[in-house]
Amino acid sequence: VQLQASGGGLVQAGGSLRLSCNASGRSSRLYVMGWFRQAPGKDREFVATIARVTGTTSYTDSVKGRYTISRENAKNTVYLQMNSLKPEDTAVYYCAASGSVAPTPPITSYSYNYWGQGTLVTVSS
DSSP states (O other): OOEEEEOOEEEEEEEOOOEEEEESOTTTTTOOEEEEEEETSHHHHHEEEEEEETOOOEEOOOTTTEEEEEEGGGGGGEEEEEEEOOGGGGGEEEEEEEOOOOOOOOOOOOOOOOOOEEEEEEEEE
């Protein structure tokens, strides 16, 4: 399984970006896909996740109401629409995938088996 993330870039505060994550290879059992981020000098943190079959989502509190995760199963792709971006959203964003079938998608990084290479999001003030 390979995950390819794209869509990062430089944006001013208040702006928007959409990240994409495409899964290839044996992706049929990737029931959950999510996004994590790592800011300079900080630990990697959970951002959002979605169950590919049910569409159940979870978000970290700091992005609720601003970010939307969605999926397009026919394309094995997950999106992260980021609106009202803030300088503190600056980080490398990683997509991740899991074979978890739990009723609620996991939010811990150790629950994810596959990781993309990361895409840098920089929000200027």
